[in-house]
Structure formats: C-alpha cells, structure tokens
Amino acid sequence: MKFDDLLELGDIVDIRYPAKGFIVIKPYGMLAIKNLYRLFERELEIDGHEPVHFPAVIPERNLRLEEEHFKGFEGEVFWITRAGLNELEERYVLRPTSETAIYPMYALWIKSYRDLPVKYYLSGTVWRYETKSTRPLIRGREFLWIETHDAFRNESEARSQISRDLEISKRVIRDRLKLDFIMVKRPSWDRFAGAVDTYAVDTLLPDGKVLQIATTHYLGENFARVFNVKYMDDTETERYVHQTCFGIGINRILAATIYNHADETGLRLPSSIAPYQAVIVPIHPVSDMYVDRVTEIYSKYRLKVDRREGITPGNKFYYWDKRGVPIKIIVGKREEENSTITISTRSGIKETIPLGEDLDKYFEYYDDNIKQTLKIYDAKDLEDLKKILDAGGIARAPFCSVEKEGEECYRVIKERFKAEIRGVRIDVDEKPEGKCIVSGRKAEYVVYIAKQY
RNA sequence: GGGGAUGUGGGGUAACCUGGUUAGCCUGCGGGCUUUGGGAGCCCGAGAUCCCGGUUCAAAUCCGGGCAUCCCCA
Numbered sequence: 001m002k003f004d005d006l007l008e009l010g011d012i013v014d015i016r017y018p019a020k021g022f023i024v025i026k027p028y029g030m031l032a033i034k035n036l037y038r039l040f041e042r043e044l045e046i047d048g049h050e051p052v053h054f055p056a057v058i059p060e061r062n063l064r065l066e067e068e069h070f071k072g073f074e075g076e077v078f079w080i081t082r083a084g085l086n087e088l089e090e091r092y093v094l095r096p097t098s099e100t101a102i103y104p105m106y107a108l109w110i111k112s113y114r115d116l117p118v119k120y121y122l123s124g125t126v127w128r129y130e131t132k133s134t135r136p137l138i139r140g141r142e143f144l145w146i147e148t149h150d151a152f153r154n155e156s157e158a159r160s161q162i163s164r165d166l167e168i169s170k171r172v173i174r175d176r177l178k179l180d181f182i183m184v185k186r187p188s189w190d191r192f193a194g195a196v197d198t199y200a201v202d203t204l205l206p207d208g209k210v211l212q213i214a215t216t217h218y219l220g221e222n223f224a225r226v227f228n229v230k231y232m233d234d235t236e237t238e239r240y241v242h243q244t245c246f247g248i249g250i251n252r253i254l255a256a257t258i259y260n261h262a263d264e265t266g267l268r269l270p271s272s273i274a275p276y277q278a279v280i281v282p283i284h285p286v287s288d289m290y291v292d293r294v295t296e297i298y299s300k301y302r303l304k305v306d307r308r309e310g311i312t313p314g315n316k317f318y319y320w321d322k323r324g325v326p327i328k329i330i331v332g333k334r335e336e337e338n339s340t341i342t343i344s345t346r347s348g349i350k351e352t353i354p355l356g357e358d359l360d361k362y363f364e365y366y367d368d369n370i371k372q373t374l375k376i377y378d379a380k381d382l383e384d385l386k387k388i389l390d391a392g393g394i395a396r397a398p399f400c401s402v403e404k405e406g407e408e409c410y411r412v413i414k415e416r417f418k419a420e421i422r423g424v425r426i427d428v429d430e431k432p433e434g435k436c437i438v439s440g441r442k443a444e445y446v447v448y449i450a451k452q453y
Numbered sequence: 454g455g456g457g458a459u460g461u462g463g464g465g466u467a468a469c470c471u472g473g474u475u476a477g478c479c480u481g482c483g484g485g486c487u488u489u490g491g492g493a494g495c496c497c498g499a500g501a502u503c504c505c506g507g508u509u510c511a512a513a514u515c516c517g518g519g520c521a522u523c524c525c526c527a
Binding site: 309 | 463464488489490491493523524
C-alpha cells in the first residue's frame with residue numbers, strides 16, 4: 001500500500017497543517033512514537049546515558065563558532081530576528097541540531113578527568129528549512145529525534161562508543177522493530193558538517209530508496225577546540241575531550257516501520273511499538289464480567305477493549321487489522337462457557353486457547369512474520385548497477401576510494417544514475433575483489449550504492 | 454533556476470473538451486431503528502468547485518493573474 005494512504009488509514013498524522021513541511025501527529029501515531037522513544041531511551045540509559053534538556057534556540061554567535069559546521073547548516077536554519085516589537089540585537093536560530101547549544105555548557109561543566117565520560121541524551125525537536133520537496137515523517141522541516149552528546153578522555157574511548165551506539169541500533173531497530181538495515185561509514189564527501197567520521201544506519205523503503213534513520217559521528221577534538229571543552233588529566237596536563245554524538249531519527253524510523261511492514265490490508269505494527277498490542281473484541285452475548293476478567297488477566301499487554309455498539313465483529317476485526325494491531329482477542333458466549341479466548345493474529349492464525357495462557361508466542365510469531373530483509377545485489381559493472389537500481393534495490397560494488405580520490409567516480413554515479421555511495425559496511429567485514437566499478441582502477445573498498453531520500 | 458502537470462466535501466473521484474438540472478458517485482464522519490463469530494441493512498444528517506479579476510443572460514467549465522501542490526531537468 002502507498003505510504004500516504006497508510007498514514008491516512010492508520011490515523012498517524014494529519015498533513016493539512018497550513019505550513020509546508022510541518023505536520024500534526026495524531027494520537028495513534030504519537031502513542032507509537034512514545035513507545036519508540038522509550039525503547040531507545042531505555043537502551044541509552046543502560047549504556048550509561050542520562051537525560052538532559054536544552055533550549056530550542058541557539059545564539060548566532062554559538063552556531064558560527066565551528067566554521068565547517070556553520071557552513072553545513074547555514075542554508076537550512078530558521079532564524080529568529082525579531083521578538084515582540086524589537087529587532088533582536090543578536091539573532092537566534094531554531095536548533096537544527098544541538099552541538100553548538102550543548103558544548104558551551106560542557107566547557108563549564110567538565111573540569112577533570114574524573115568528570116569523564118559525560119554521556120547525555122536529549123529527546124526533542126529540531127528544525128531545518130528543507131528546500132527539497134518535503135514528505136510526511138520522511139523529510140519535514142520539523143522532526144522528532146534523540147541526540148546523544150558524549151565526551152571522553154581520548155580517541156579510543158570515544159571510538160568504542162560508536163560501536164555501542166550501533167549496537168543500540170541493532171537491539172532496537174532490528175530486534176524490536178524487525179527492520180533490516182546496513183551500517184556504513186560514510187564516504188569523506190558525505191560527512192556530518194564538522195565531524196571526523198560519520199557512520200550511519202540506512203534502511204530501504206518499498207519504493208526503492210534508502211533512508212538514513214540514525215547516524216553517529218566521531219567529532220574528534222574539532223568542537224572541543226572551538227568551544228574550549230578541556231579537562232585536567234591525572235598528570236596535571238590540560239587536554240581536549242574527544243566527542244561523539246548519535247542522532248536517532250524518530251520520525252523516519254516510524255515511517256520506515258509503517259511503510260516496510262505494511263501489506264495490502266494496511267499497517268502491521270511490530271508489537272514493541274503498537275499502541276495497542278491486542279484488541280479485545282467482545283461478541284454479543286457475552287457478560288461484561290467475563291470481558292473484564294480477560295482484560296485483567298492480560299493486563300501486562302497494552303490492551304484496548306472495543307466495546308463499540310452497533311458495529312459488527314467483522315467490521316471491528318477489519319478496523320483493527322488496517323491499523324496494524326498484532327492480535328485480536330475474541331470473547332463471546334462460546335469462550336465464556338468454556339473459559340477460553342480466541343486469538344486471531346494479524347498474520348492469519350486463529351486459535352482458541354484456555355483463558356490465562358500466555359500470549360508471548362503469538363507475538364513472537366507475528367513479529368517474525370513481518371520481518372524485513374534488505375534487497376542487496378552484487379553489481380559487477382555499470383549495467384548491473386542500473387538494473388539493480390531500477391529494480392529498487394541496493395547495489396554492492398567494488399570501488400576505488402571513499403576518500404577524496406574517489407570523488408570523481410562518485411560524481412559519475414551521482415550524475416548518471418542519480419544514486420549515492422552510501423559507504424563502506426562496518427557491521428560485516430568485506431574484502432573487495434576486482435576493479436572499481438567506475439574507473440577500473442584497483443578496488444580498495446566494497447561500497448553500497450542506492451537511490452536515497 | 455528552467456520546463457511540465459494538477460487544484461471539486463476529511464480521503465478518492467464525476468461533470469470541464471463542447472458554459473445552462475438541486476455539482477453526481479464511492480468511502481469516511483454524526484444520528485436513529487434493526488443487528489452482532491471476518492468488511493451487515495434501511496433511513497436521516499453535516500460536509501466541496503484554491504484565490505482575485507475578466508468574458509457572458511449564465512462560469513467548476515472559457516481567458517488573464519496570483520497562490521499552492523506534484524513530477525521532470527539543472
């Protein structure tokens with residue numbers, strides 16, 4: 001089913017808000033988003049992160065401090081130039097990302113090696129003035145995300161955080177949301193503005209374009225130097241901290257989850273974020289007492305009892321199927337008389353089981369059933385590449401270089417195929433064979449190529 | 454930045470070419486009655502021609518401008 005239809009059908013968002021690139025997220029979508037936030041926040045906290053709040057406005061002066069960073073964002077920030085009747089002496093920007101809001105405070109807070117590491121996360125909203133065409137949840141001018149900002153004593157501690165960030169992605173995105181993805185190190189020409197290295201989690205949408213859903217950056221000392229984030233080490237030497245930051249695109253992850261798992265009927269939400277994991281559908285005649293008992297017994301799940309009158313059970317089943325509810329619990333006279341319930345999963349299983357029997361296995365079965373697998377194919381030459389891209393897949397190909405020397409080959413891919421070099425896989429070890437798919441020079445890397453959002 | 458297309462109730466559409474019924478249909482939404490084991494039926498109701506101007510007895514329809522959205526190209 002088409003993405004926009006799914007959003008409409010599932011009552012996820014309302015795109016009629018009268019400002020381009022801004023949308024309203026309705027309760028059913030917001031409940032899923034809150035569950036999504038909790039999944040990530042829990043993992044981040046287990047990893048030692050603490051929550052923090054920072055203002056949405058950043059003074060212009062701060063944003064300008066890191067030159068490369070400023071250049072990267074200058075064209076897409078919203079400026080606040082007036083307040084009330086006054087022209088502001090110093091303009092603000094609405095944060096497009098929070099490095100330049102947070103690090104001046106880190107400079108005040110971090111004094112000693114004993115203060116490190118600092119690992120904070122911020123769950124919130126950022127604003128970017130997107131000039132490309134916007135799409136609900138996928139590319140908006142306002143979006144919800146989580147960003148972590150970590151400071152360490154040295155490079156090796158910082159770099160080991162990157163693998164922990166990526167493990168968190170695996171645990172949530174793959175294990176809980178059942179989305180498949182690749183983790184790549186971005187080519188040098190595609191780094192986050194101001195970063196030393198950028199790593200990303202890319203998934204593929206059914207329309208054949210990849211979507212970046214999370215990124216983690218190694219910032220080195222770049223920001224520490226301009227924001228003066230220093231500490232005294234145990235030999236009484238002043239040093240700059242080494243920093244990482246990790247951005248988790250909540251809107252985009254929701255979009256990918258909805259779009260990838262949907263079928264012709266409608267949504268199929270993973271049980272980990274479904275607003276209602278199971279809907280109880282009472283069928284007349286059944287006593288309220290029995291329905292209440294069922295609700296009580298299964299209260300460890302997020303439940304909804306559909307007591308609407310004047311609607312046939314079949315219509316209720318269809319209604320909740322469209323909205324992606326994993327399991328329906330049917331209770332009627334037959335169940336009440338035998339102390340049973342009837343389980344009907346979104347994937348088609350229907351079974352009557354004794355009241356009280358655990359439902360976990362049904363959720364597991366359902367979740368496994370919706371699991372996504374990426375379409376990745378090997379491209380030996382440019383003809384292969386074209387076929388793969390046209391078929392809506394991701395191509396794996398030998399490539400000369402992901403540093404500056406490879407940029408010319410990248411231009412060819414970009415111009416001729418409108419595709420991007422997503423980068424070099426870091427979650428699997430790969431050795432290149434043969435020659436660069438574009439230049440024919442010796443291939444030093446295996447890269448992934450796809451059209452992107 | 455250049456080109457093209459399209460704007461009709463909440464969503465999807467018909468009527469537009471060739472101006473003329475009460476702007477039709479499906480769905481969704483609200484209410485009533487009858488219903489309840491996989492999309493029930495009947496009845497009632499709310500809800501639309503993007504904006505400004507022009508032509509005309511008469512404009513959703515033709516013309517001009519604006520705005521918005523989408524697609525393609527840089």
